[in-house]
Amino acid sequence: MSGDATNERSGRQSEERAQPPAEQARNGARPENMNDGTAAPMLSARDLAVQFTAPGGRVARAVDGVNLDLRPGEILALAGESGCGKTTLARTLLGLERPTAGTVSYGGSALRYSTKALKRYRRAVQLVLQDPTGALNPRHTVYDAVAEGLRIHRVHDNERDRVADALSRAGLRPPEKFFLTYPHELSGGQRQRVVIAGALVLEPQIIIADEPVASLDASVRGEILALIMRLRDELGLAAIVVTHDLGLAWNIADRIAVMYLGRIVEEGPVDRVLTEPRHPYTRALVSVLPNSPVPEPVVLSGEPPDATEVPGGCRFHPRCQVLASGLAEQAGVADACRRTDLPVLSAETRRPPDTAGDPGQSAAGDTGSRVACHYAHATTASPA
Numbered sequence: 001m002s003g004d005a006t007n008e009r010s011g012r013q014s015e016e017r018a019q020p021p022a023e024q025a026r027n028g029a030r031p032e033n034m035n036d037g038t039a040a041p042m043l044s045a046r047d048l049a050v051q052f053t054a055p056g057g058r059v060a061r062a063v064d065g066v067n068l069d070l071r072p073g074e075i076l077a078l079a080g081e082s083g084c085g086k087t088t089l090a091r092t093l094l095g096l097e098r099p100t101a102g103t104v105s106y107g108g109s110a111l112r113y114s115t116k117a118l119k120r121y122r123r124a125v126q127l128v129l130q131d132p133t134g135a136l137n138p139r140h141t142v143y144d145a146v147a148e149g150l151r152i153h154r155v156h157d158n159e160r161d162r163v164a165d166a167l168s169r170a171g172l173r174p175p176e177k178f179f180l181t182y183p184h185e186l187s188g189g190q191r192q193r194v195v196i197a198g199a200l201v202l203e204p205q206i207i208i209a210d211e212p213v214a215s216l217d218a219s220v221r222g223e224i225l226a227l228i229m230r231l232r233d234e235l236g237l238a239a240i241v242v243t244h245d246l247g248l249a250w251n252i253a254d255r256i257a258v259m260y261l262g263r264i265v266e267e268g269p270v271d272r273v274l275t276e277p278r279h280p281y282t283r284a285l286v287s288v289l290p291n292s293p294v295p296e297p298v299v300l301s302g303e304p305p306d307a308t309e310v311p312g313g314c315r316f317h318p319r320c321q322v323l324a325s326g327l328a329e330q331a332g333v334a335d336a337c338r339r340t341d342l343p344v345l346s347a348e349t350r351r352p353p354d355t356a357g358d359p360g361q362s363a364a365g366d367t368g369s370r371v372a373c374h375y376a377h378a379t380t381a382s383p384a
Contacts (some may be wrong), residue, residue: 040108041069042238043093043125043206044347048102050085050092060307062088063099064262065344070206075232075239077249077270079285080259083305089259090208090242094127123153126199130211132191136183142167143179146198153202162201169234170197171227189220196227200235207231210242225252246285250274258282261305261315264345268369278369278376280322313338314374322375333374342372 167175
């Protein structure tokens with residue numbers, strides 16, 4: 001990421017903060033008080049763990065201690081390589097997987113797993129799948145695909161108007177033109193908009209999107225990302241976006257949580273984490289981005305992580321470039337890296353925005369990142 005890009009993004013955010021909410025809305029900006037850090041979390045995870053039994057009786061610790069908060073109007077990116085646990089975490093937040101330990105809370109109340117309670121919860125928290133072709137029944141028209149959620153939840157009033165409004169908000173206009181269209185008659189971007197419309201039709205408070213643009217052409221990805229941001233601004237939706245693409249996270253998210261082998265290893269405002277990464281794993285991911293703040297690309301050694309064989313000490317240490325280079329030894333933490341497990345990162349604690357208006361504050365009122373790394377703790381005065 002270049003300094004010009006950072007300055008441009010910061011300047012845009014400063015201009016939005018200087019405008020009154022009505023003016024911000026007219027200019028397509030999000031009103032400042034939508035996510036000023038003082039609102040209670042809509043969705044929370046506390047000490048969340050999910051385990052699966054693998055062949056041979058081994059236990060896979062897919063999610064191994066996660067604390068997370070999502071506030072109104074916020075877009076949070078869950079990032080990491082394949083196998084890090086981000087999709088399992090998203091499924092657990094949706095209630096599709098039951099946690100082995102810990103709790104998921106919505107609106108301050110712990111999620112209950114009865115059929116009736118989950119049905120009510122899933123009307124408020126909707127999923128947008130990665131592959132729109134697989135998500136849509138090829139024998140259903142667009143109208144039936146979008147109306148399916150209404151019928152499952154027995155919302156019978158104004159079905160046609162609700163479907164038309166959802167399609168229109170998803171960018172398919174005029175909506176009536178698409179009512180009798182089948183998925184194979186649409187482009188990939190249009191199919192993804194239909195999937196998004198199917199989520200919007202139930203008027204959810206939160207959308208969880210699993211790699212929402214991974215299967216789309218580059219020319220269409222920007223349109224879908226812009227749509228998600230516009231829905232956040234217009235409807236006040238909060239969103240969790242699961243991605244392995246840090247460039248996507250940079251463009252769309254307010255905060256980012258980087259996962260490795262079932263745990264969040266670094267979390268904070270996306271501008272801070274991606275321009276000043278503190279965890280060696282985050283630095284490795286950021287190093288391959290265009291105009292990266294990390295001077296040289298980092299090639300990780302060793303095998304990809306295996307959730308059935310979580311190493312002792314820091315779970316990243318077998319692949320850690322800082323440990324391999326001797327920097328951890330110089331900082332006096334090499335033994336800790338190999339032998340001492342790091343505590344699970346606690347849920348974020350946000351300060352109310354300063355009344356004087358500190359321009360360095362993020363919209364969340366939190367200027368720093370939190371990291372689970374012995375070396376980072378030893379070489380910086382910033383709190384974990």
